[in-house]
Every structure is written in C-alpha cells, then in structure tokens.
Amino acid sequence: MLTLNFDGKLLRDDVLLRAWSIAEKNRTVLPEANNYLFMSENFYALSVLMKYFSGQVDLIYIDPPFNTMQDFYISEGRANSVSAAKGRRAYADKMPPEKFLAFLRERLILIHELLSDRVSLYLHINCKTGHYVKIILDEIFGAQNFMNDIARIKSNPKNFFRRAWGNEHDMLLFFAKHSGLNIWNDVKAPMSESEIIRRFPKTDPDGRHYTTIPLHAPGETRGGVTGRAWRNIPVPEGRHWRTDPAEFDRLDAQGLIEWSSTGNPRIKKYADEHEGMKIQDVWTFKDPQNPIYPTEKNHDMLKLIIGQSSLPGSIVLDCFAGSGSSLLCAHELGRRWIGIDQSEEAVRIMRERLRGEYIFIRLTSK
Ligand SMILES: C[S@@+](CC[C@H](N)C(=O)[O-])C[C@H]1O[C@@H](n2cnc3c(N)ncnc32)[C@H](O)[C@@H]1O
Structure with missing residues (x-):
C-alpha cells in the first residue's frame, strides 16, 4: 500500500484506543433528537x-x-x-x-x-x-x-x-x-441557454426548442416488431426501429414526428423535456x-x-x-x-x- 510518512503519525489502533478511552470516561447522555450541535x-x-x-x-x-x-x-x-x-x-x-x-x-x-x-x-x-x-x-x-x-x-x-x-x-x-x-x-445540471441552442437548434411556433433524431438505431432485429416495415417504410439495412412501430403512430398523432419534404420521418425531442447534463x-x-x-x-x-x-x-x-x-x-x-x-x-x-x-x-x- 502507498502511504505517507510524517512526524507525529500515530498508529491507527492507537488513535482509536484514545478515542474509546474518551468515550468510556464521558458521562454525557445524548437525548433522542434529529439534529445536534x-x-x-x-x-x-x-x-x-x-x-x-x-x-x-x-x-x-x-x-x-x-x-x-x-x-x-x-x-x-x-x-x-x-x-x-x-x-x-x-x-x-x-x-x-x-x-x-x-x-x-x-x-x-x-x-x-x-x-x-x-x-x-x-x-x-x-x-x-x-x-x-x-x-x-x-x-x-x-x-x-x-x-x-x-x-x-x-x-x-x-x-x-x-x-x-x-x-x-x-x-x-x-x-x-x-x-x-x-x-x-x-x-443533473440544467442546460445553459447556449447549450440549448447548440443541441436543440429548431424552434416550434410556440418557441419550444427541439431537435430531431431518426426513428431507427444501429443493429438488426430478426423476426421482432422492431424489424417490420412501418407505414410501408422498411427499416434501413443494419438498423432496427427504436421502439414498437405502434408507438410511432401514437407520436405522429401527437405531432411528435417531423416529416421532411421527401417523406423522411424523425422523432422530435424537446429541450424542456431533457433530463439535464451530467x-x-x-x-x-x-x-x-x-x-x-x-x-x-x-x-x-x-x-x-x-x-x-x-x-x-x-x-x-x-x-x-x-x-x-x-x-x-x-x-x-x-x-x-x-x-x-x-x-x-x-x-x-x-x-x-x-x-x-x-x-x-x-x-x-x-
Ligand atoms: C474553514 S472553517 C469552516 C467554515 C464553514 N465551512 C462555513 O461555511 O462557515 C473551519 C472551522 O473549523 C473549526 N475547527 C478547527 N479545528 C477544530 C477542532 N479541533 N475542533 C472543532 N472545530 C475546529 C474552526 O473553529 C472553524 O470554524
């Protein structure tokens, strides 16, 4: 073990012995309480x-x-x-x-x-x-x-x-x-204004900052729901849907999916719902x-x-x-x-x- 040596350093056991002897001699009885000064x-x-x-x-x-x-x-x-x-x-x-x-x-x-x-x-x-x-x-x-x-x-x-x-x-x-x-x-720490603008660069008409993420993530699933086409859109090769596509229907109905002009859907993520920064x-x-x-x-x-x-x-x-x-x-x-x-x-x-x-x-x- 790495230790530091200096004059006056006592053995741990000697420190504890001194403390126990103080504790034994002391006659104070502590009343029950939540807080003590x-x-x-x-x-x-x-x-x-x-x-x-x-x-x-x-x-x-x-x-x-x-x-x-x-x-x-x-x-x-x-x-x-x-x-x-x-x-x-x-x-x-x-x-x-x-x-x-x-x-x-x-x-x-x-x-x-x-x-x-x-x-x-x-x-x-x-x-x-x-x-x-x-x-x-x-x-x-x-x-x-x-x-x-x-x-x-x-x-x-x-x-x-x-x-x-x-x-x-x-x-x-x-x-x-x-x-x-x-x-x-x-x-977590709340995001600073500049961090919000950097990470959530888009703004809704009501002023809420958001960004978008793909519906899919890396890794294929075979046979499961996250590998099936959603609204005739196939999962890109080597990827899987982030969640059961039924959830995408729910998000879309709530306006939480943004469709690009070419028909590419992405999930909207709002800055005010972010859990904060590590x-x-x-x-x-x-x-x-x-x-x-x-x-x-x-x-x-x-x-x-x-x-x-x-x-x-x-x-x-x-x-x-x-x-x-x-x-x-x-x-x-x-x-x-x-x-x-x-x-x-x-x-x-x-x-x-x-x-x-x-x-x-x-x-x-x-
Ligand atoms: C740096 S100050 C603490 C300031 C405190 N954090 C605050 O926000 O006010 C250190 C304190 O330790 C106390 N202190 C130093 N040696 C002590 C000892 N052997 N027993 C009890 N208190 C001691 C001092 O009286 C002093 O109030």
Missing part, C-alpha cells in the same frame, strides 16, 4: 459520538482549516483573515505542516468509524495541502474508494504579480466508504462576497453535494462546521444533521442561523 473540540466530540452513531452517518462534508498560517477574525459582523485586524478571533489556522496532517488524519480515522456503508465524504482543501490529504484518505478509505478530485473555482481571476499562474480553484476530495454502494441521486468535476461556486464567518462556503455548492449524496432523513455530519452553512443546507433539504465546532464565534453564529429543532450540547473533557 456540539460546541467541542472535534476529536473529543467524534470520540463520544462513536458510542452513539457508529455506522449511521450517510454524508460527511468537512471544510477544515487549510493550514494557511493565518488567524481569522470577525469584526462588526464581517469576516476577514487579516491577522492584525481588530475584532474577535473566529479561529486560528497555524500549524506546522506535519502537525496539521497528523491532526487531520486522526479525525478522519474517527470519522471513518461513524460511516454507514453508503456514505460519501467530501473534504474541502486547498491545492497546497490537498495532495498530501489525498494519500492519507487513500490509506484510510482505500484508494479504490476515491471517486473524484473536484476542482472548485472559488474566486475571480487574481492579477497580483507572482512568478506562477493565478490560482482560482481549491479542491474537494470525494471518497465513498464502498464505491458502488454510495448514495447517488443522479442529480455534472462534471470542475465547479464554479464562488463563496459569499461578504461572509458572516471567515471562509463561509457557497450554499448552492453544499446543496448540490447534499442533494446528490444523501437521502431525505440521512444524517449529514460536519465536524468543522464554522458558520453552519452545511447544516443549514442539510436542514433545508430535509436531512438530519450533526454539527461540531470549538469556536465561540462559530457557535454564536450557528445558533443565530440554524433553523428547526436541534439539541445544543457543550462537550468538554472536564
């Missing part, structure tokens, strides 16, 4: 949650600090990352690289324990650190369960001078616990211009992830919850959620923002 250091909270939620979480989105060597502040309701800024510190993001990798890996080991068999993990990270994190995730989840490295265009092009290309993307590493079992709702792995979802919390993430992006990789009633976990963007989106889409953050500022903002019923618990080792 924990103010807690997340290794501690995840250890306690192992007792309650092992094998139950269907989707994890995490946006940990990116190891940017900055402090993040909030002043007068606006978030910024200027280390000298006057304001309340939201969180610090200053760890030596090996320490950061060890920190993240230990939490990912615990997260892996909480996952259902159909889980997806989306880990948001920048390009400086993300490639190391990919190897760590390969180790914990198995390289065969790596699904995508999504490039997320996060900002407008940057023009400041640097002897390198401008950087406008970060990355989302997407893993399944078992590729092939992960929840996948096959959400979504690819380059996304443009810029973050809010005036975030209420530093590094607050784009809600449309989070809704896409939640809508694609969880079901109504699924538990969505974010243990670096910040302003609770992922929890809000999960709630709006009818999912259950568990949020964890240790920052007073994050929790204050989440408590102002989060809708619906949830249980709030402060978890500490004391």
Whole structure:
C-alpha cells in the first residue's frame, strides 16, 4: 500500500484506543433528537459520538482549516483573515505542516468509524495541502474508494504579480466508504441557454426548442416488431426501429414526428423535456462576497453535494462546521444533521442561523 510518512503519525489502533478511552470516561447522555450541535473540540466530540452513531452517518462534508498560517477574525459582523485586524478571533489556522496532517488524519480515522456503508465524504482543501490529504484518505478509505478530485473555482481571476499562474480553484476530495454502494441521486445540471441552442437548434411556433433524431438505431432485429416495415417504410439495412412501430403512430398523432419534404420521418425531442447534463468535476461556486464567518462556503455548492449524496432523513455530519452553512443546507433539504465546532464565534453564529429543532450540547473533557 502507498502511504505517507510524517512526524507525529500515530498508529491507527492507537488513535482509536484514545478515542474509546474518551468515550468510556464521558458521562454525557445524548437525548433522542434529529439534529445536534456540539460546541467541542472535534476529536473529543467524534470520540463520544462513536458510542452513539457508529455506522449511521450517510454524508460527511468537512471544510477544515487549510493550514494557511493565518488567524481569522470577525469584526462588526464581517469576516476577514487579516491577522492584525481588530475584532474577535473566529479561529486560528497555524500549524506546522506535519502537525496539521497528523491532526487531520486522526479525525478522519474517527470519522471513518461513524460511516454507514453508503456514505460519501467530501473534504474541502486547498491545492497546497490537498495532495498530501489525498494519500492519507487513500490509506484510510482505500484508494479504490476515491471517486473524484473536484476542482472548485472559488474566486475571480487574481492579477497580483507572482512568478506562477493565478490560482482560482481549491479542491474537494470525494471518497465513498464502498464505491458502488454510495448514495447517488443522479442529480443533473440544467442546460445553459447556449447549450440549448447548440443541441436543440429548431424552434416550434410556440418557441419550444427541439431537435430531431431518426426513428431507427444501429443493429438488426430478426423476426421482432422492431424489424417490420412501418407505414410501408422498411427499416434501413443494419438498423432496427427504436421502439414498437405502434408507438410511432401514437407520436405522429401527437405531432411528435417531423416529416421532411421527401417523406423522411424523425422523432422530435424537446429541450424542456431533457433530463439535464451530467455534472462534471470542475465547479464554479464562488463563496459569499461578504461572509458572516471567515471562509463561509457557497450554499448552492453544499446543496448540490447534499442533494446528490444523501437521502431525505440521512444524517449529514460536519465536524468543522464554522458558520453552519452545511447544516443549514442539510436542514433545508430535509436531512438530519450533526454539527461540531470549538469556536465561540462559530457557535454564536450557528445558533443565530440554524433553523428547526436541534439539541445544543457543550462537550468538554472536564
Ligand atoms: C474553514 S472553517 C469552516 C467554515 C464553514 N465551512 C462555513 O461555511 O462557515 C473551519 C472551522 O473549523 C473549526 N475547527 C478547527 N479545528 C477544530 C477542532 N479541533 N475542533 C472543532 N472545530 C475546529 C474552526 O473553529 C472553524 O470554524
């Protein structure tokens, strides 16, 4: 197996032993609820949650600090990352690289324990650190369960001078616990106006865009209905009708067959009935211009992830919850959620923002 070595890397079993010992000592009794918000250091909270939620979480989105060597502040309701800024510190993001990798890996080991068999993990990270994190995730989840490295265009092009290309993307590493079992709702993207015009170039008198396709497809059928002549039109050689010709009568009666001047019939396909486009792995979802919390993430992006990789009633976990963007989106889409953050500022903002019923618990080792 390909692994990454760095100072401070513990054995997986030692990480789990520490977590189980925390879980055993902790006396918190979790009341039954759909949603939970924990103010807690997340290794501690995840250890306690192992007792309650092992094998139950269907989707994890995490946006940990990116190891940017900055402090993040909030002043007068606006978030910024200027280390000298006057304001309340939201969180610090200053760890030596090996320490950061060890920190993240230990939490990912615990997260892996909480996952259902159909889980997806989306880990948001920048390009400086993300490639190391990919190897760590390969180790914990198995390289065969790596699904995508999504490039997320996060900002407008940057023009400041640097002897390198401008950087406008970060990355989302997407893993399944078992590729092939992960929840996948096959959400599609609507076509853009230019794509509609390119793929559906014809227009009906009522303005609907359409294109036409032949009634037949490659491959011969012998003896079946899709090989017989329709209205005295024989199937072209080496081809078969797409469907039982009786269906063509029905389509024709509804005006869904277009006849050319030479009597060639073709089926009309309308743009507004198209199921949408397969979504690819380059996304443009810029973050809010005036975030209420530093590094607050784009809600449309989070809704896409939640809508694609969880079901109504699924538990969505974010243990670096910040302003609770992922929890809000999960709630709006009818999912259950568990949020964890240790920052007073994050929790204050989440408590102002989060809708619906949830249980709030402060978890500490004391
Ligand atoms: C990048 S921010 C998340 C922003 C969030 N995605 C949003 O849209 O608002 C990372 C968060 O992780 C929290 N965090 C960092 N280390 C933590 C730890 N060990 N335990 C709990 N929270 C932690 C920070 O307080 C911070 O709020």
